Amino acid sequence: MHSLSVAEMAEALAQGQCTSEELTEAFLERIAQFDGALNSLVTVEPERALAQAREADARRRRSAAGPLTGVPMIHKDIFLTAGQRTTCGSRMLGDFVPPFDATIVARCAAAGLVTLGKANMDEFAMGSSNETSHFGPVRNPWDPARVPGGSSGGSAAAVAARLAPLATGSDTGGSIRQPAALCGITGLKPTYGRVSRYGMIAFASSLDQAGVFGRDAQDCALLLEAMAGFDPRDSTSVDRPVPHYAGSLNHPLSGLRIGIPAEFFGAGLDPAVGEAVEAALEVFETLGATLHPVHLPNLGLSVPTYYTLAPAEASSNLSRFDGVRYGHRCEHPANLEDLYKRSRGEGFGAEVKRRIMIGTYVLSAGYYDAYYLKAQRCRRLITEDFRRVFETVDVLAGPTAPEVAFRLGEKTDDPVKMYLSDINTIAVNLAGLPGLSLPAGFVENLPVGLQLIGPHFEEGRLLNMAHQYQRETDWHRRHPTAFA
Amino acid sequence: MSLNIDTVRGIAHLARLAVDEAELETHALTLSRCLNLLAEINAVDTTDVTEMAHPLDLAQRLRPDEVTETDVSAACLAQAPAAENGLFLVPKVIE
Numbered sequence: 001m002h003s004l005s006v007a008e009m010a011e012a013l014a015q016g017q018c019t020s021e022e023l024t025e026a027f028l029e030r031i032a033q034f035d036g037a038l039n040s041l042v043t044v045e046p047e048r049a050l051a052q053a054r055e056a057d058a059r060r061r062r063s064a065a066g067p068l069t070g071v072p073m074i075h076k077d078i079f080l081t082a083g084q085r086t087t088c089g090s091r092m093l094g095d096f097v098p099p100f101d102a103t104i105v106a107r108c109a110a111a112g113l114v115t116l117g118k119a120n121m122d123e124f125a126m127g128s129s130n131e132t133s134h135f136g137p138v139r140n141p142w143d144p145a146r147v148p149g150g151s152s153g154g155s156a157a158a159v160a161a162r163l164a165p166l167a168t169g170s171d172t173g174g175s176i177r178q179p180a181a182l183c184g185i186t187g188l189k190p191t192y193g194r195v196s197r198y199g200m201i202a203f204a205s206s207l208d209q210a211g212v213f214g215r216d217a218q219d220c221a222l223l224l225e226a227m228a229g230f231d232p233r234d235s236t237s238v239d240r241p242v243p244h245y246a247g248s249l250n251h252p253l254s255g256l257r258i259g260i261p262a263e264f265f266g267a268g269l270d271p272a273v274g275e276a277v278e279a280a281l282e283v284f285e286t287l288g289a290t291l292h293p294v295h296l297p298n299l300g301l302s303v304p305t306y307y308t309l310a311p312a313e314a315s316s317n318l319s320r321f322d323g324v325r326y327g328h329r330c331e332h333p334a335n336l337e338d339l340y341k342r343s344r345g346e347g348f349g350a351e352v353k354r355r356i357m358i359g360t361y362v363l364s365a366g367y368y369d370a371y372y373l374k375a376q377r378c379r380r381l382i383t384e385d386f387r388r389v390f391e392t393v394d395v396l397a398g399p400t401a402p403e404v405a406f407r408l409g410e411k412t413d414d415p416v417k418m419y420l421s422d423i424n425t426i427a428v429n430l431a432g433l434p435g436l437s438l439p440a441g442f443v444e445n446l447p448v449g450l451q452l453i454g455p456h457f458e459e460g461r462l463l464n465m466a467h468q469y470q471r472e473t474d475w476h477r478r479h480p481t482a483f484a
Numbered sequence: 485m486s487l488n489i490d491t492v493r494g495i496a497h498l499a500r501l502a503v504d505e506a507e508l509e510t511h512a513l514t515l516s517r518c519l520n521l522l523a524e525i526n527a528v529d530t531t532d533v534t535e536m537a538h539p540l541d542l543a544q545r546l547r548p549d550e551v552t553e554t555d556v557s558a559a560c561l562a563q564a565p566a567a568e569n570g571l572f573l574v575p576k577v578i579e
Contacts, residue, residue, distance in 0.1 A: 099563070100556075192540060206539060238540065301528060307518065307522055324564070324565070326565075327565075341501060342502045345502030357495045357501070358519070358522075361515070375525060376536050377528075377534070378528055379536040381528070381533060383536060433539075456540070
């Protein structure tokens with residue numbers, strides 16, 4: 001059952017060929033069998049999942065089932081789940097049980113999806129390798145000596161190992177697309193404002209966006225449709241109808257203009273990854289699309305711009321963790337300042353502290369103009385580059401990451417090296433655009449991801465392209481043999 | 485850009501983060517490396533470029549001034565490390 005696509009699973013449920021309880025049991029067994037080797041999940045409550053599955057089955061018997069009712073999934077542990085521990089990968093929230101659901105968690109539940117568990121992640125989503133989690137690193141199912149990417153590494157590894165057919169993720173600088181690429185699955189970061197951020201623990205509020213992981217574009221389309229849409233509880237949510245994404249997957253690609261930014265193919269790119277990406281682009285040509293060289297001249301500024309703005313916003317967002325209202329509190333505080341400092345010093349890991357300190361510095365008197373405002377101006381330059389190229393092409397394509405999955409520990413000693421691994425994804429967040437990564441080949445048995453970037457609110461076009469590509473190729477059907 | 489340990493101590497205080505004295509030197513080195521990366525944007529000419537704070541140029545949405553929240557204080561206080569009589573407890577602030 002675990003090899004079925006979500007569409008096939010939904011069909012089997014609708015036809016009465018299996019129940020949600022059976023499906024959920026099958027995936028829980030796989031989690032019990034395989035997750036010890038991966039560490040992709042931080043919380044699994046089988047009884048809770050099975051109760052949801054039985055409710056889904058009852059709903060189906062009442063003829064009240066929707067298309068996804070009874071399909072199991074995983075939520076990244078950044079999304080609040082009422083009554084179920086939500087840690088954000090941090091000691092700070094190690095035993096935090098939220099009193100309410102994130103909007104997307106509530107929407108998935110309303111659609112009848114079953115939550116198998118909560119996925120491991122980089123602490124507060126700050127990382128590109130899932131090595132900053134308080135609960136230990138996640139391993140890549142294609143090679144357990146390598147990282148799954150981050151920060152949604154648990155979500156991506158679990159879907160790649162087929163411990164769940166679907167997972168949610170969040171993407172502030174590439175945290176859906178890069179792990180999707182490194183784990184050989186499909187992942188979509190929607191347009192900023194497309195999916196509610198209510199109940200998603202905030203990292204950098206002008207960049208954070210919730211999205212989806214699936215093995216293919218169709219599965220992602222089905223989940224996105226269930227999650228997306230206006231939410232009055234999120235002040236940045238955009239009030240705009242949600243298209244029927246699964247309905248537009250089969251549009252022909254003839255005449256589609258794909259821009260190929262030269263900057264994605266620069267010096268840092270592994271040539272073997274570049275070759276795989278070029279081969280993928282040729283498939284789009286055979287489907288009738290045309291390729292056009294374009295330039296994003298300010299793309300090189302995106303790493304320093306992002307690593308100024310994201311820590312600035314994080315230092316402000318994370319000031320809420322004070323040891324008073326919820327979260328970790330130090331023992332025997334001498335006074336209020338000692339309570340704040342030691343609770344935060346003990347509750348946060350090294351990378352989170354580093355980013356809080358960077359953010360505090362760039363926002364401090366005397367440095368605010370030189371760093372923070374300067375970065376906001378550079379953000380405008382980067383965004384304008386995209387606006388300009390989308391006047392002549394419909395979509396952009398290139399490698400999601402400059403290399404395949406790296407080894408655990410390879411970049412942990414040098415934060416700058418780690419930050420540079422986000423070079424192809426973070427500009428998309430700065431501009432608030434939708435981006436999708438899909439499997440596009442292998443280099444030495446490790447997956448390569450192709451990134452598609454569209455204008456605002458063109459998720460449907462990206463899913464359509466990915467689906468057409470996946471009809472011509474079978475990269476998305478391959479799976480790591482150790483998790484058969 | 486090279487931070488010294490006094491600056492790091494100052495930043496940590498502003499951020500209300502307890503940092504081990506023995507680790508200040510390491511923090512100074514890695515933070516300096518990071519800030520050198522960030523400083524690359526200083527070379528860019530941004531004359532006449534307006535700051536961009538948000539990816540979508542949206543106006544703040546308003547809604548009617550109606551009560552939408554129910555009383556969830558019990559659920560919130562249940563999360564507190566220390567609470568009593570409906571209040572969060574902190575160390576004595578006023579002597």
